[in-house]
Amino acid sequence: MQRVLVINGSPKGNNSNTMQLTNAVLEGIRKADESVNIEQLNVCDMDIKHCVGCMSCWGKTPGKCVINDCMQAVHESFRKADIVILSFPLYFFGMPGAMKVFVDRLMPLMETYRGAVRNIGNDAFHEFRFDTEDKRFVVISSCGYGRTEEIYDSLTKEMNFIFGGGRYYPLYCPQSEMLAIEQLKPQINVYLERYRRIGELLGKGEQISKEDIQAVSEPILPQRAFELLVNNYWNMMTPKKKVYLFGDSLMKAVMPDESGMYHSSDAIGFSDMEEKYHFELSNFAMPTFTTSQILPYMKNIMANKELPDLVLLEGGGNDCDHDWARFASTDGEELINRVSIEQFEENLRTIAEFWKEKGVPCMYVVTPPIDMKQFFRHLQKDEKLSMLKDKFPDVAPMEQEYKDYKAVMYKIIDEYHMKKIDLTNCFDSVDNISSVYSADGMHPNEKGYAMFKEAFEQGFASMEY
Numbered sequence: 001m002q003r004v005l006v007i008n009g010s011p012k013g014n015n016s017n018t019m020q021l022t023n024a025v026l027e028g029i030r031k032a033d034e035s036v037n038i039e040q041l042n043v044c045d046m047d048i049k050h051c052v053g054c055m056s057c058w059g060k061t062p063g064k065c066v067i068n069d070c071m072q073a074v075h076e077s078f079r080k081a082d083i084v085i086l087s088f089p090l091y092f093f094g095m096p097g098a099m100k101v102f103v104d105r106l107m108p109l110m111e112t113y114r115g116a117v118r119n120i121g122n123d124a125f126h127e128f129r130f131d132t133e134d135k136r137f138v139v140i141s142s143c144g145y146g147r148t149e150e151i152y153d154s155l156t157k158e159m160n161f162i163f164g165g166g167r168y169y170p171l172y173c174p175q176s177e178m179l180a181i182e183q184l185k186p187q188i189n190v191y192l193e194r195y196r197r198i199g200e201l202l203g204k205g206e207q208i209s210k211e212d213i214q215a216v217s218e219p220i221l222p223q224r225a226f227e228l229l230v231n232n233y234w235n236m237m238t239p240k241k242k243v244y245l246f247g248d249s250l251m252k253a254v255m256p257d258e259s260g261m262y263h264s265s266d267a268i269g270f271s272d273m274e275e276k277y278h279f280e281l282s283n284f285a286m287p288t289f290t291t292s293q294i295l296p297y298m299k300n301i302m303a304n305k306e307l308p309d310l311v312l313l314e315g316g317g318n319d320c321d322h323d324w325a326r327f328a329s330t331d332g333e334e335l336i337n338r339v340s341i342e343q344f345e346e347n348l349r350t351i352a353e354f355w356k357e358k359g360v361p362c363m364y365v366v367t368p369p370i371d372m373k374q375f376f377r378h379l380q381k382d383e384k385l386s387m388l389k390d391k392f393p394d395v396a397p398m399e400q401e402y403k404d405y406k407a408v409m410y411k412i413i414d415e416y417h418m419k420k421i422d423l424t425n426c427f428d429s430v431d432n433i434s435s436v437y438s439a440d441g442m443h444p445n446e447k448g449y450a451m452f453k454e455a456f457e458q459g460f461a462s463m464e465y
Contacts, residue, residue: 009088009099028199057108142176247314249287267449374441
């Protein structure tokens with residue numbers, strides 16, 4: 001009658017994925033040897049004291065541990081067993097903590113180390129104190145990684161030191177979380193059958209080939225299918241971060257149609273980025289809004305909303321723009337910015353302070369340059385603004401104003417240590433800037449908005465919540 005000792009080192013006890021594999025091996029053993037005696041120890045149910053490193057088991061009481069606990073009986077079972085199976089999952093590239101405590105307490109079974117330098121080949125570093133010639137050792141371990149190569153290197157080296165290289169059977173199963181998926185039962189049954197075959201060979205006392213070991217260590221699913229399943233799982237398990245965006249029409253990807261009517265779009269691709277970077281974007285941007293309007297609007301929104309994990313701020317284009325109605329009513333005599341540069345700076349600082357007090361990190365979206373010449377041609381379509389052509393033969397002063405307002409943005413970004421998504425250089429590679437702007441010269445066209453995507457991707461990829 002063969003004796004089999006199973007050490008279940010999973011903190012999940014009999015519910016572990018690794019025990020599914022081990023039970024398949026035991027089924028195979030029972031099939032080959034109906035009289036087999038199987039003893040199973042669940043480490044998580046045992047009160048095992050930690051090894052204290054006193055070395056008494058090598059000196060004062062050779063082969064016997066001075067700690068009087070359940071391990072005394074374990075040592076006896078270990079000696080009597082014909083087959084010893086260590087079963088445990090891989091935790092952070094090694095065995096679980098409780099299992100390591102168990103293995104540490106096996107030291108009394110080992111010969112004393114006497115300082116010799118030796119090569120580690122098929123011999124264990126210490127060798128056992130008793131004859132293990134007819135004893136077979138099996139290590140069954142599963143992990144959630146996509147493959148076993150390299151993942152088990154550190155554990156394999158430890159097992160080689162203890163048992164000797166080639167003197168135990170390493171059955172390492174990757175993708176073990178798949179064992180719990182009901183829809184994969186057909187594939188899982190085929191996989192478990194390989195473990196049952198290992199058990200039969202053990203039960204018959206036959207050798208297990210490298211091919212058999214390799215078969216039980218192959219991934220259950222193709223790598224790409226496994227990646228998709230794992231990503232979907234963690235996306236479901238991990239709450240999405242909340243990202244709020246406050247800005248103007250640029251963040252709504254507004255574009256005029258052929259009739260001149262403006263429409264919002266997803267031309268920047270925020271919906272794809274939400275999925276890719278696992279966040280939920282609430283886009284509170286409002287077309288035509290200046291920072292003077294964004295500020296109270298933002299406070300009103302937040303009076304009824306949970307705090308986000310991150311807030312994106314955008315604004316400045318409308319602030320720097322001019323009060324064209326006033327310009328027209330004064331026959332071109334009065335031209336003022338919608339929000340003065342001094343007020344713009346104060347608004348940005350107030351907005352930054354608002355979020356700083358709430359402890360919410362901010363990321364500022366720096367606006368790109370506009371196609372000023374096209375913008376002026378667009379404005380001249382309004383008869384009231386026909387004098388623009390004579391008043392501004394050179395748009396350079398207006399372009400400089402946009403740069404001045406942008407300098408304020410950078411100043412506040414630095415002052416409040418905000419990260420930024422800078423759209424300033426998005427069109428550097430474009431020979432004709434009009435080709436990426438709509439007819440109004442102020443809003444990019446679909447191609448232009450799409451060029452923002454890389455800048456936003458980099459920003460979201462670097463998000464720290």
